[in-house]
Amino acid sequence: MDVISTDIVIIGAGGAGLRAAIEVAEQAPGLEVALLSKVYPMRSHTVAAEGGAAGVIKSGDSFDLHFDDTISGSDWLADQDAVDAFVRAAPEELIRLEHWGCPWSREADGSVAVRAFGGMKTKRTWYAADKSGFHLLHTLFQTSLKYPRIRRFDEYYSTDLLVEDGRCTGVVAIELRSGRLVAFQAKAVILATGGAGRVYPFTTNGAIKTGDGMAMAYRAGVPLKDMEFVQYHPTGLPGTGILITEGSRGEGGLLRNRDGYRYLQDYGLGPPDPWPRNKAMELGPRDRLSQAFWHEQKKGRTVPTPFGDAVLLDLRHLGEQKIDERLPMVRELAKTYIGVDPVHEPIPVRPVVHYTMGGIDTDINAATPLPGLFAAGECACVSINGANRLGSNSLAETLVFGARAARSAIAAVAQSPAIDSRAVLAQAEAAEARVRALFLSQGEESAPVLRRALGEVMEQDVGIYREAESLARACDILVSLRERYTRVRLDDRSNVFNTDLVQVLELGAMLDVAQAMAESAQQRTESRGSHQRLDYPARDDAAFLVHSLATYAGPGGTRPAIGQKPVTITRSPPGERVYGGGGS
């Protein structure tokens, strides 16, 4: 097997991975970076973020206000030292992106424009119309082309981290066009592989978001943190799950039920002012809005559509000119995919799985407990998002923690002991043998059947509201699906661009990640942020103001061990989350 020796391997080339690669190239130009991605970088799912990126820039705003909004949004589960570092670094990262050419929307005087966003006390979300993630990703990718020290390995699917003497020493990946496996030996490894929304069938996430990096770290012994916290975005298109940005509410869009009534006023989010009030009504946090939908549906006040019940997102009063200027893609998406022109009709929307707050356990410096391994972006859990992420914090997070991971990795390279190349090769060959075994086995389990069963159980039993009985059922079903997966069938035996093989490996990752989600949800017998238990409706700070840590049971084990880790509280004692008239 070929071994490529380099200084830093970065896995994933979306927002966090590209930002990390550029930081290494700028801060340590002598180091060589291998940037691996299972897709061409421009295809990464950062591309689909629409609304914008939060960073304090305008007068009247402050780091303290951004901190307070984020902590309250997180239901006090975020680590306060990390949130402090995040809010302070976000504006400089966004300015840097502006210097690299990002086409941020502008005010009349040429300064960067900001818009209102859910759970934010003031306008602080930088945006590029409604394609903020697309522009952020392409700006980073194009800027990365400046640096020949960033060596890209596009369309390499990473399968296993290499660990030697308690230190991460690289990764094994499949070159998709040839099918050959390659070992990358490195002094530091950064995971930036994104989230795992695809474990649910109805999601805004692209097909590539299968939790591969989370699963790799988990199998290498790194805990997954706070996996029970899965964000439902309140406004996705029925059927496809296509995201309709929160920016549409930031610009003044209203949510109505079947009677035209702005139902959010019934869920502690009122008063229903006719103008947008920050942190109230349609500008409440995502967890509260998605939960309100669930109750409206129970009350029979939603609108039936061929693809499930919906509520109505009304943009008509914004007028055609403003919609075309600020939300052009929302208009195009609604027209194309459901035949609704928001200038003339409200858009039917429903909650849709959007973001994994949980992820690979990292500290404020993006370091995992495994020396030499770092993680950033959605795959990581620092945690700045806690039990509920505020919209527009995640794009800024990819930049802030992508850069931090790079700086930590640079420091780790300097301290790295010599790597035993023979041990790297031996481990890589063992990983290769596991992939080859799939080609030789005659498995009887169909991957699409297992994937559908996975989606079904997650949607039914690990959704917006959970309870003991359904979670226990989900955990049992996941044990059995993982057992059946050991007999999964690979139908495609070709070496060239074997997407069947990729999907089978992705399914293995999704099953592991889903199990961490369900088992963590089962042990958290309280309701906090996006994790709502019908049987434990109150927040319980005495028992659960802690992070959950799911630790892989090993190849022979059936369920992860669920442990806990303290939350860092520096200056904001747990309080009540107040939205609506009281919170703005």
Added chain:
Amino acid sequence: MSETLTLRVLRYDPDRDAEPYLQDYVVPYREEWVVLDALSYIKEELDPTLAYRGSCHMALCGSCGMMIDRQPKLACHTFLRDYVGRPLLIEPLDHFPIERDLIVDQDGFLEKLASLYPYLIAEHERTVSEGEYRQLPAQLAAFRPFAQCINCLLCYAACPQVAINPDFAGPAALALAHRYNKDSRDAGELARAEVTDSPHGVWDCTFVGACSEVCPKQVDPAAAIQQTKISASFRWLKARLLPGDKP
């Protein structure tokens, strides 16, 4: 309305097949399905060996460009309902080497793009403490349409020059060069002129305009190229009229 639709899909695995061939798949007809949904159906239900790219399902990631009924299209943005009543021909993008089935090699495009300095080259590097550049909405509007390119490469499949001249930088790459040239923050036009003004830059374009017709994001690469030709002509003239000046 028919209840099924036949997709006639080009198959090719270089490890096994001497030549590409067409394979028919019968899929359910669903009003709301795009071609990418039908391909997923085939992969899950009929033939796991079919290879194609696709991810975002909202016409943004640019993965799923392919020839649909002989036109370059995004599979996630093309509805089955527009093709009822006859087999629908699905092939990989024209003018690119096929890796397998519907997957083409896009490395050539990325090399061309990289050669055009597709990043902001400022006259003076600005520090973070200096804050953002001021850019008026009108200045943003001058380049914003050209910044909408998702690199889906439909324009390369449509371009007759790309077909006969593989070295041509091509519509998307030249449009992105133009995007930076038109950005009020940028001063890199002369660097990019190394390629834009070269034999494989804008002068290869014969202004057929097919690129702009197929662009799913209304980027109008043809306009970008024509505008660059005008700038390139001025540079050429200036170099001859003022021989002391650096071109």
